[in-house]
Amino acid sequence: MSGDARDRIRERVDEVYRSESRRVLATLIRLLGDFDLAEEALHDAFTAAMEQWPREGVPASPRAWLVSTGRFKAIDGMRRRARFDASLGELAERLEAAADAATPDVDGVEDDRLRLIFTCCHPALPPDAQVALTLREVCGLTTEEIGRAFLTGAPTVAQRIVRAKAKIRDARIPYQVPSRADLPDRLDMVLRVIYLVFNEGYSASSGASLTRHDLSAEAIRLGRLLVELLPEPEALGLLALMLLHEARRAARATADGELVLMDEQDRSLWNRDQIAEGSTLVERALSSRRIGPYTLQAAIAALHAEAPSAAQTDWRQIVGLYDVLARADPSPVVELNRAAAVAMRDGPEAGLALIDAILQRGDLQDYQFAHSARADLCRRLGRLDEARTSYARALALARQEPERRFLERRLRELAAHGR
């Protein structure tokens, strides 16, 4: 075989790895009953593909070939080791019998991916382990990539994953899609993990760069996968919400990395395809009549996305949606956002009264955006001293460089005014 042909096969194997490896892994975990065994089997299966496909050609169904090769390699490996330990032979036999019974289950492949997602996001695992395990097993990110994305060392991430896998094995967390009764709560955990990944990418909690695009893209990919496998209204709502936020990415910062608030953004930079897709998803979610917090937030984001300018936004409807959201998922942050919308509908004074009421209650004292929102309303009302105090408070709490620079700029503008 010529070198060219071999290169082409190698490319084909890489392509199959990208498109199929997570599906194959999900099925191998079910067949072998163990994450580590399945990962080893996946690796062995692709090594075998590299050797055999150039000789024998690419099989008609690469996925089925990889699953059965991986399973065979795992059982074979156990047999060989069984010469030293009889109990491994029994385990190998049990796995073989179970695997034979399960092989015809081709339709179950998509279920395997759902099983994998729900197992990685099992509530018995700590939240940071859920995130790390989902990115590792479902998305196929390396521990180095996860560590970089979350600004922690790869060893920390690796340790979280090792501990999570040990718990899945030792406490016997089942490889299952939850029962109908448990589904709402369990789906909620999965959505939370996906949204956490998205937010980490959208607005990094600290550090120099405003967005870490890869994580957001990964979260949207996860959201799409979930919608494809389990089109529950809140899954649609979350995907819509992420797309509608993502659509504004190009407008959120200037070329030199300065933050631009939504009312000052160049709306021609907003991604119309993502907005259209997000809006369609919102409508689908709303028509289900089982409307949850993600769908409500997405509906609000859709109204922003469809408005030609901040002034021409349907603030009355946005306030109405925040009212519903505050009932469905009460939190001071929702109240703060509602107050900002009220300020747009009824004027800054009305919004300021609401924000002051939240702060006086003792909530959101250490929340940067409560102080910057207050500062902005004071500025618009010409109460410059109060504006300065609130901007300074926000600046003291800000951890992200572009946000710090934005607040410093506002403070400088106010100082120039004061003179």
Next chain:
Amino acid sequence: MKYLCLIYDEEKKIGAMPKSDMDAFMGEYFAFTNGIKQSGHYVAGEALHPVQSATSVRVRNSKVSTTDGPFAETKEQLGGFYLIEAKDLNDAIQVASRIPSARLGTVEVRPVVDFSQQQQRQQA
């Protein structure tokens, strides 16, 4: 697979219960125990005397030391346990969530080590 469900209650809260509430609470425990015996989950279960009755034993340098307690500075104390047989963690959580004290305190669910499987895995 076996799981140990450790039941942590606030002894103060239990102690302050009016008799009628206490009787109802014990009635729930009685019904729960019967239920898991019928479903095949039950292996063993006991209630413990309050933590004031506890004694700690340590051996250091071959010398036995016995002390009162322990009285950890926690609100909840170990008040009893069930040893159950469950299919997997989800099944065990299902059982544990029906223990009456789960509503008042905390139930810690711990998988029991199966030494025969442990050995298999180490050599795998």
